[in-house]
Amino acid sequence: MERWVGPEGRPLEVHMLEQTRVLWEFRGPELLSEWTVTSDREIGGRSEVYLKLGRNNSTCMMYGSLCSTPPRDGETRYSGYCTLRSKQPLASFDRKKHYDWSNFNTLYLRIRGDGRPWMVNISAETYFSHQRDDMYSYFLYTRGGPYWQDVKIPFSKFFLSSRGRIQDDQHELWLDKVNSLGFTLGDKADGPFQLEIDFIAVCNEHAHTEEFAYELYKRNPEV
Amino acid sequence: MARRFLLQIYHTGCITSTVIPAVARLDPRLSYGHVPRLIHCSSVFCKSKSDNTNLQEIIELESEKKPKSLVTHDELFERAARDAKCKASFNRVLETFNKKDIRRRGHVEFIYAALKKMPEFGVERDITVYNKLLDVFPKEVFVPRNFIQRMFNHYPRQQECGVQVLEQMENYGIMPNMETKVLLVQIFGEKSHPMRKYQRIMYWFPKFKNVNPFPVPHDLLQDPVDLARFSLTRIANDLDAKITVHQFPSTHITEAGEEISQPYVVGIQSPEQRNLLAKHNPNRPVFVEGPFPLWLRKTCVHYYLLRADPIPPEEQVEEELDPELTGPEQSFFFPQYINLDLKKDLGDDDSFDVDEVVEGAVYAMCMTGQSDQATLAQWISGLQENNPVLGKVPTVFRLDSGFRELQKVEDIRHDPGHDQHPGAKQEHIIEEKVLHSQGMKR
Numbered sequence A: 001m002e003r004w005v006g007p008e009g010r011p012l013e014v015h016m017l018e019q020t021r022v023l024w025e026f027r028g029p030e031l032l033s034e035w036t037v038t039s040d041r042e043i044g045g046r047s048e049v050y051l052k053l054g055r056n057n058s059t060c061m062m063y064g065s066l067c068s069t070p071p072r073d074g075e076t077r078y079s080g081y082c083t084l085r086s087k088q089p090l091a092s093f094d095r096k097k098h099y100d101w102s103n104f105n106t107l108y109l110r111i112r113g114d115g116r117p118w119m120v121n122i123s124a125e126t127y128f129s130h131q132r133d134d135m136y137s138y139f140l141y142t143r144g145g146p147y148w149q150d151v152k153i154p155f156s157k158f159f160l161s162s163r164g165r166i167q168d169d170q171h172e173l174w175l176d177k178v179n180s181l182g183f184t185l186g187d188k189a190d191g192p193f194q195l196e197i198d199f200i201a202v203c204n205e206h207a208h209t210e211e212f213a214y215e216l217y218k219r220n221p222e223v
Numbered sequence B: 001m002a003r004r005f006l007l008q009i010y011h012t013g014c015i016t017s018t019v020i021p022a023v024a025r026l027d028p029r030l031s032y033g034h035v036p037r038l039i040h041c042s043s044v045f046c047k048s049k050s051d052n053t054n055l056q057e058i059i060e061l062e063s064e065k066k067p068k069s070l071v072t073h074d075e076l077f078e079r080a081a082r083d084a085k086c087k088a089s090f091n092r093v094l095e096t097f098n099k100k101d102i103r104r105r106g107h108v109e110f111i112y113a114a115l116k117k118m119p120e121f122g123v124e125r126d127i128t129v130y131n132k133l134l135d136v137f138p139k140e141v142f143v144p145r146n147f148i149q150r151m152f153n154h155y156p157r158q159q160e161c162g163v164q165v166l167e168q169m170e171n172y173g174i175m176p177n178m179e180t181k182v183l184l185v186q187i188f189g190e191k192s193h194p195m196r197k198y199q200r201i202m203y204w205f206p207k208f209k210n211v212n213p214f215p216v217p218h219d220l221l222q223d224p225v226d227l228a229r230f231s232l233t234r235i236a237n238d239l240d241a242k243i244t245v246h247q248f249p250s251t252h253i254t255e256a257g258e259e260i261s262q263p264y265v266v267g268i269q270s271p272e273q274r275n276l277l278a279k280h281n282p283n284r285p286v287f288v289e290g291p292f293p294l295w296l297r298k299t300c301v302h303y304y305l306l307r308a309d310p311i312p313p314e315e316q317v318e319e320e321l322d323p324e325l326t327g328p329e330q331s332f333f334f335p336q337y338i339n340l341d342l343k344k345d346l347g348d349d350d351s352f353d354v355d356e357v358v359e360g361a362v363y364a365m366c367m368t369g370q371s372d373q374a375t376l377a378q379w380i381s382g383l384q385e386n387n388p389v390l391g392k393v394p395t396v397f398r399l400d401s402g403f404r405e406l407q408k409v410e411d412i413r414h415d416p417g418h419d420q421h422p423g424a425k426q427e428h429i430i431e432e433k434v435l436h437s438q439g440m441k442r
Helices: A012-017 A029-034 B002-012 B016-026 B052-064 B074-083 B087-100 B107-121 B127-134 B147-151 B156-171 B178-188 B193-208 B224-236 B271-278 B373-383
Strands: A020-025 A035-039 A048-053 A060-066 A082-086 A106-112 A117-124 A134-141 A149-154 A159-162 A178-185 A191-203 B242-247 B250-253 B259-262 B265-269 B286-296 B299-308 B362-368 B395-399
Touching (some): A029 A035, A048 A082, A134 A149, A191 B286, B107 B127, B224 B242, B224 B265, B224 B286, B224 B362, B271 B362, B299 B373
Antiparallel strands (some): A035 A082, A048 A060, A060 A191, A082 A178, A106 A149, A106 A191, B286 B299, B299 B362
């Protein structure tokens, strides 16, 4: 049994019996470099966002202020977003690597927010170039207050959207080649915000058997 | 089908008798040379008769000076906004436009202008106003009549405009109703782009209507004490937690004629927090920290915490549960603590491999109308009734400088990340305030 080697060089036994996997924890400053923060500055907006370690250097703290005034360029109609996104993992010679979460069915987050609604985005590897902007998203509601909040989001709930528009023909998220995970704030409430993340993990919820939460059959009228 | 129905109405002539005189009275040039086409007004809104004399004045004013600017219809709204920015004046502008020209010339520009002005008039969350706005579109004209028209984008500007109306509804979270659908079918036909947009909204909105596990009502409570109650129960996350109103807001005038207003102080403490506070080492201080923000939709409220620093590892005491000890609500059949070594199956380990984040315990939370130290000291002294240990413990106030009361979105000062990070926090430890000096241990 011991000579079998599973994916990523780990023993096969470990791989097969694994029920939870911690993907990101923020226990040191070097772990923040795996993430990028962006705001609507890149389209000319005025939101600000910063990323740093939390008070006791073991959590990730994203803070800033949201401003939903659209830039005065005559074509942008909506603005006001801040995003935290994990970087694409790369192998040698800048080859793309992917996360394989197909053993798990639930995303597990331990967060502390300030009552604002966020969005969790997962982008997976696609084949055709017109699918480049495909993104699977779901909502993340924070309670606010001084206590940590454990959030479990089944992957089956994630819906397909492209360039911010929810798509008519939905498809379930394929978890074998996940490129990145992100958090987006865009609730049009101007002012300071903060989100503290303890860790991000995936787990296997045995009671959850749903494959996809939205209709896949052909609808009439076909929207 | 719809057209046939309207034609029936036309033939019966029940509306003709009421509408033609009105049009003729408004502007004699309009009714000159052609019979008014009734299909241009929907059956719903035709019946409502507005104050025609007022309208006539506005239209006369409008026809006197023709505006030369590119933005054609802003002026109509600005003139209406002069007296009152409300739903009635907005509706009056729409009616004015509808009555001005039987062909609704320039209605796309008008609708875009109206969409932009809606938040100003405070009608951006009103479904009837959106329906009225859609009613500005002439009916039946943009419905494709043959397959070639249907194949190509029939009247693209108008369809785009219709989609825009629906998109604004979507952005404000308004669900369209049956009237919207009827209007869209009358205006653009069954399979047009706005109709598709309508179907998409009706498909996705009900799915995500109730996904929020911490719902906030659209119209927040007006009374600050009620709002504080609502927010504190939300963040406490404990059904046993008890809310105490330590002080109601009040204003009274002293003999010297000065007005003294007392801010409200609302606190919350759960039994668990009280137990933790009772076990607190009296030699270590407790801290009053804040203000921390809490967002309820677009409103930001602030709360304060009574907390301690994390207990250093050398002082931590492992609490052994006495198996013999049973509380009053303890069942005899189910012990408080079981040490059974049940064999777990392979792969039954559902725990996460992370280090615990060490943080100090939170003992109580409160919200006040004023963020000065005196108000918060009142809260602490109120807490002392149930927590006698507070009399022995030194209390340190670590407050953020700058007062922020309940703020609306508009007047929030830009101050990114103003709390929970020690760099920006000015720790002015003002004094170690020992509230009851008789219990002081030095």
